[in-house]
Amino acid sequence: MLDFGVSFMADPPARDVVARTALAESLGFSYAWLWDSHVLWQDPYPIFALCAQATSRIHLGTCVTNPVTRDPTVTASAMATLQEISGGRMELGIGRGDSAQRVLGRTPVSVGHLERACVEIRELAAGREIDLDGTPVRIPWAGAHELPIWVAAYGPKALRLAGRVADGVILQLADPYVIEWSLRYLEEGATEAG
Numbered sequence: 001m002l003d004f005g006v007s008f009m010a011d012p013p014a015r016d017v018v019a020r021t022a023l024a025e026s027l028g029f030s031y032a033w034l035w036d037s038h039v040l041w042q043d044p045y046p047i048f049a050l051c052a053q054a055t056s057r058i059h060l061g062t063c064v065t066n067p068v069t070r071d072p073t074v075t076a077s078a079m080a081t082l083q084e085i086s087g088g089r090m091e092l093g094i095g096r097g098d099s100a101q102r103v104l105g106r107t108p109v110s111v112g113h114l115e116r117a118c119v120e121i122r123e124l125a126a127g128r129e130i131d132l133d134g135t136p137v138r139i140p141w142a143g144a145h146e147l148p149i150w151v152a153a154y155g156p157k158a159l160r161l162a163g164r165v166a167d168g169v170i171l172q173l174a175d176p177y178v179i180e181w182s183l184r185y186l187e188e189g190a191t192e193a194g
Contacts, residue, residue, distance in 0.1 A: 005031030007063050010042040014050060017042075021051040025058035031091065033063030036070075037099040045078050052086035059089045064152045064170060066097030067117030068109050073137065075117075076124035080142035083125070088145035092125075093170050094118060095152030111157045118149050118165045156185045163189020 006024045008017050021032040032051065034044035048060050060082070065075060075092070082090045094117065096108035109117075123130045127143025130136075151162035152170040162169040163186040171182060 003030035005029060005033055005059075007033040007035065009040075010034050010044050010047055012042055014042060014047045017047050018050045018054050021058065021060070022054045025055045029058060031059045031061065033061050033091075033093060035099075036062040036065040037103065038069060039103045040099060045082065048082050048090070049085050052082065052089065055089075057089075059091050060086060061091030061150070062093045064093035064095040064150075066095055066100050066109065067114060067121075068097050068106075069100045069104075072117040072120040073124060073132070073139075076121045076142070076147075077139055079121070079147050080125045080127075080139055083142075083145040083147065090145075091148045091150060092121065093150045093152060094121070095170070096158070111161050114151070114158070115161045115165055118151065118161075122147060122149055122165075153182075159185035160189035160192065162186055163191075164193040165189075 006029050008020055010017055017034065024032050034047060035041055036044050044062060051060055079090050079092055094114065096111070096114050098108050101108050120130050120132070124137065124139050125142055125147040127139060129138040148167040149165070150168040150170050151158065151166040153159045153162045159169065159182050169186060171179065
């Protein structure tokens with residue numbers, strides 16, 4: 001069985017995004033993703049809370065957030081909270097911050113920065129302790145649900161990262177050749193991770 005998802009821009013009013021998400025669930029979609037670029041669209045996190053209340057099965061997630069405009073500890077806490085509200089239906093799509101950073105006149109973060117953030121967010125959202133620059137940090141109330149992480153990746157380094165640390169990859173192109181080309185790097189990363 002194939003799973004299908006839909007992705008929405010969080011354009012006002014928020015109630016329309018909630019209604020489209022409920023409609024997507026009623027039509028059998030498995031995922032509803034909201035874009036997270038805080039200057040271009042409304043903040044997705046409060047909208048996710050509303051979407052979770054208006055639905056019961058569809059998984060919700062960012063497509064995509066980033067580790068620089070949203071600190072990994074903040075993202076982990078927000079997602080752990082939303083996991084509790086949604087009954088474990090949250091998914092985290094994360095990338096280097098292309099749109100969110102470029103609209104601010106900044107460049108996206110490095111692949112290494114993204115990889116550290118993925119590991120930190122996964123651990124913190126699950127209630128596990130991390131070492132944050134020499135300081136032990138843990139979100140003690142988190143951990144009822146593991147948080148699936150999807151990495152938006154395009155080049156070989158980012159695709160290898162997705163293979164190493166992610167549960168899935170977000171590709172913007174559905175070209176069979178591009179997918180075949182990408183799979184090689186995803187497999188290399190998965191092999192590196194064992």
